[in-house]
Amino acid sequence: MKVGIDSIAFDIPKIYLPIITLAEKRNIEADKLIKGLGLHKMSFLDVHQDVVTLASNAALKLIQQENLNPNEISRIYIGTESGVDSSKPVGSYVLSNLEQIFGARSFKNCDVVDLTFACIGAVDALQNCLDYIRLNPTKKTIVIASDNAKYDLNSSGEYTQGAGSIAMLITANPRILSFSKEVGVATEGVFDFFKPRRNFSKEEIFQTENNPEWNGILENEINIYKEQPVFDGQYSNQCYISRITEAYEHYKEESHQKGKLYEKWSAILMHLPYCFQGRRTFIEIFANENPELVEGQIGENSKEKLKALAKSPEYLNLVNQYILPTEIASGQIGNIYTGSIFLGLLSTLCHHFKNETNLTNTTFGFIAYGSGSKSKVFEAIVEENWKTSIEKVALFETLEQATAIDFSTYEKLHKKELKQSVIAPKNEFHLDKIEKENPVLIGARYYKFVR
Numbered sequence: 484m485k486v487g488i489d490s491i492a493f494d495i496p497k498i499y500l501p502i503i504t505l506a507e508k509r510n511i512e513a514d515k516l517i518k519g520l521g522l523h524k525m526s527f528l529d530v531h532q533d534v535v536t537l538a539s540n541a542a543l544k545l546i547q548q549e550n551l552n553p554n555e556i557s558r559i560y561i562g563t564e565s566g567v568d569s570s571k572p573v574g575s576y577v578l579s580n581l582e583q584i585f586g587a588r589s590f591k592n593c594d595v596v597d598l599t600f601a602c603i604g605a606v607d608a609l610q611n612c613l614d615y616i617r618l619n620p621t622k623k624t625i626v627i628a629s630d631n632a633k634y635d636l637n638s639s640g641e642y643t644q645g646a647g648s649i650a651m652l653i654t655a656n657p658r659i660l661s662f663s664k665e666v667g668v669a670t671e672g673v674f675d676f677f678k679p680r681r682n683f684s685k686e687e688i689f690q691t692e693n694n695p696e697w698n699g700i701l702e703n704e705i706n707i708y709k710e711q712p713v714f715d716g717q718y719s720n721q722c723y724i725s726r727i728t729e730a731y732e733h734y735k736e737e738s739h740q741k742g743k744l745y746e747k748w749s750a751i752l753m754h755l756p757y758c759f760q761g762r763r764t765f766i767e768i769f770a771n772e773n774p775e776l777v778e779g780q781i782g783e784n785s786k787e788k789l790k791a792l793a794k795s796p797e798y799l800n801l802v803n804q805y806i807l808p809t810e811i812a813s814g815q816i817g818n819i820y821t822g823s824i825f826l827g828l829l830s831t832l833c834h835h836f837k838n839e840t841n842l843t844n845t846t847f848g849f850i851a852y853g854s855g856s857k858s859k860v861f862e863a864i865v866e867e868n869w870k871t872s873i874e875k876v877a878l879f880e881t882l883e884q885a886t887a888i889d890f891s892t893y894e895k896l897h898k899k900e901l902k903q904s905v906i907a908p909k910n911e912f913h914l915d916k917i918e919k920e921n922p923v924l925i926g927a928r929y930y931k932f933v934r
């Protein structure tokens with residue numbers, strides 16, 4: 484039986500900061516960000532948005548797009564690393580938001596949960612749901628990846644920021660993709676990127692205005708952890724490369740395949756913490772698979788030879804055909820953590836739909852990564868009816884409609900100093916209120932759908 488993704492919907496903020504504006508203000512060479520890392524725009528959450536509104540909007544679009552009845556949906560599994568509560572999952576908020584539209588208790592038998600493992604949490608949620616559908620082929624589940632990739636101002640992560648949510652309907656006999664049962668896995672417990680929870684005294688929390696280290700901790704929100712990660716950028720890249728190369732080899736063992744796996748892939752879908760991470764790191768797998776090409780390069784040492792190989796026609800041809808389509812949306816949005824690999828999938832499918840490419844029965848290769856650290860490698864076959872499902876998704880059109888903000892607005896949003904939304908919410912869920920007074924509800928978040 485085939486099991487996989489039947490339909491996809493997404494939600495992204497309506498505003499963005501042009502990367503060129505950030506480059507100017509931070510005194511970074513624009514070409515480094517644009518030509519070196521592939522960045523163009525950075526999606527940023529408006530005042531009324533958070534990971535719950537993104538996830539709820541994406542889920543609602545998916546349900547409406549497929550005309551689903553709430554009682555058909557057995558599970559809503561969420562991958563996120565920027566949840567708004569340490570106990571109540573984003574899934575619980577999403578469920579009650581959806582009930583505003585579909586009626587009280589309309590999702591009362593739906594199983595919801597959040598899964599967290601940095602950027603790979605939604606892949607874990609997907610695999611969990613695929614196994615569930617393999618056991619219960621008449622059921623339908625929704626997997627949502629929802630995150631706000633927010634970094635400290637002036638940090639090396641600042642230009643990779645972004646936010647967004649991808650919702651996917653998982654069924655038997657899916658229209659878009661069916662997944663391999665085998666998965667290659669590689670894990671190692673490391674501190675490459677993490678968000679430590681610390682208890683703060685009330686005094687510490689309320690000193691945020693004067694203490695730039697704690698930007699993101701709200702006076703009025705009783706947040707006791709920092710939204711932004713602690714990370715070591717170059718070390719996180721090394722961990723990424725080690726895990727993906729290990730998981731790629733493990734997938735070969737698990738799936739009993741030999742030789743150059745990637746040669747049968749019509750798309751190479753990787754976790755993209757920024758646009759060019761895939762092309763900059765897949766070279767390692769390409770080099771392992773083609774030692775003779777590495778040897779043939781000019782260079783004093785293996786690092787130089789690898790750099791030369793990355794500029795070779797063989798590798799550039801692979802990048803242009805199989806990686807570039809996955810990058811288009813990432814360059815316009817930025818990192819969306821758990822959703823990045825699925826945004827790459829959507830970008831690829833929408834790109835090929837627009838170009839009328841025949842993808843049916845071709846194999847997509849997935850290379851997922853989550854800091855901390857874990858990589859998973861697996862494959863999927865493009866199903867015959869992928870176009871009938873993808874034609875409903877207006878990804879590139881939506882990106883074109885986004886509105887640029889200026890630098891001062893961006894900084895105010897980052898520091899949570901704005902009180903009014905830049906663009907008033909319309910046809911979407913918005914954060915209406917955070918309880919500040921009632922001691923048994925303090926910090927409770929309330930959302931409303933605005934027509």
Ligand SMILES: CC(=O)CC(=O)SCCNC(=O)CCNC(=O)[C@H](O)C(C)(C)COP(=O)(O)OP(=O)(O)OC[C@H]1O[C@@H](n2cnc3c(N)ncnc32)[C@H](O)[C@@H]1OP(=O)(O)O
Binds near residue numbers: 719754756757854
């Ligand atoms: C966070 C997650 O989501 C999980 C993960 O994946 S962890 C792995 C990724 N880590 C992160 O994303 C953490 C946050 N990000 C960062 O810390 C940093 O953005 C980063 C580590 C990813 C990149 O670091 P950086 O110092 O800004 O860039 P650097 O690694 O030097 O690369 C700059 C590129 O631009 C190129 N470049 C520089 N100036 C240029 C110019 N004028 N014109 C063209 N290219 C230029 C450089 O040559 C280099 O490219 P190549 O290596 O391919 O030649």
